[in-house]
Amino acid sequence: MTQEVELDGLVRERIRGLRLARGWSLDALAARCYLSPSTLSRIETGHRRIALDQLVPIARALGTTLDQLVESVDDDDVVIRPQRDEASGVTTWLLTREGAPHGVTVAKMRIAAPTRPVGRAELGVHPGRDWFTVLSGTARLQLGERTILVEAGDAAEFSTMVPHAVGAHDGPVEILVILDHDGERVHLHPAAHR
Template sequence: MDDDLDRVLTAVGPRLRALRRARGVTLADLAEATGISASTLSRLESGRRRPNLELLLPLARAHGVPLDELVGAPPTGDPRVHFRPVRRHGMTFLALSRRPGGTQAFKMIIPGALHDVVPEPKTHEGHEWLYVLDGRLRLVLGEQDIVLTPGEAAEFDTRVPHWLGAADPGPVEVLILFGPQGERAHVKART
């Protein structure tokens, strides 16, 4: 077996273990979801069993990840940009655009576990537009403490102290447009 293939296969076990543990799944749970015995899964994770497609395909499906991610396949030269979520302060941000210097679009997911965090409003240069997709968003904006629900939007100058969080134990999904100072939304039509 060539060294590159051997290196890829050797790295699969630790990658499988890390993925399972990061998701808080037990070997028994994973065995039930995949139909692969817990002992086989344990041997795969420890490197005592070589991975094969019959084992990796159900594992990729159970974890909801592409097979390439399980085996750490090298990039194939795909020219498209694949945005990766970024986690900050317990929240997940997914960049939806990459226009340097212009308006940036993000999807933000705030876990409900953060609903009881004491707000610490911050300021920075720019202008922000929010649209709540799901859940209840708590927006502290200056002296105002507002709860926005799905379908509601807010627009504000980010030099005003502001803070975003979950209003209750449920998660919140928000679309955010952030633009440089002075840039405002231009409405072309109203119904």
């Protein structure tokens, strides 16, 4: 029973928080979800039981899903303790869970030794876009025939349909990457990709 009461309170807080984040009054949200402002007020304050047939239009009006609105909170899901994965001079720490929402993977990578420019045949291509920021050191980004040095504090975003590779320049480099599904498969699981 306690979990139900906690989740009920959390859903009410989310409704109110999302409404206020959009700068909407009770009247504005009520008009968007076809409820009366008094009904919406009683839902937010806990003076009215929340019915499923009310949550669906409220979620839709707030630009979220029913699943996100009623998702329970578990403190175990907050902290990610990444495991090191070392291969070919690159250490990777996954910073998102497997099957993370939104189809993106975030990882920290440390490329230990400076890497030589690679030949065109060694550059990778896959659908999508890659993004990374350099935490320390200097990264060497090869995009087709171009070599671009990306220094600490800078970021790079590029189409991955251009043949590309990222390496270290003049010493180790640490980068934070955001990869879509194809980028994760190619950059973090290269053996499985071949």
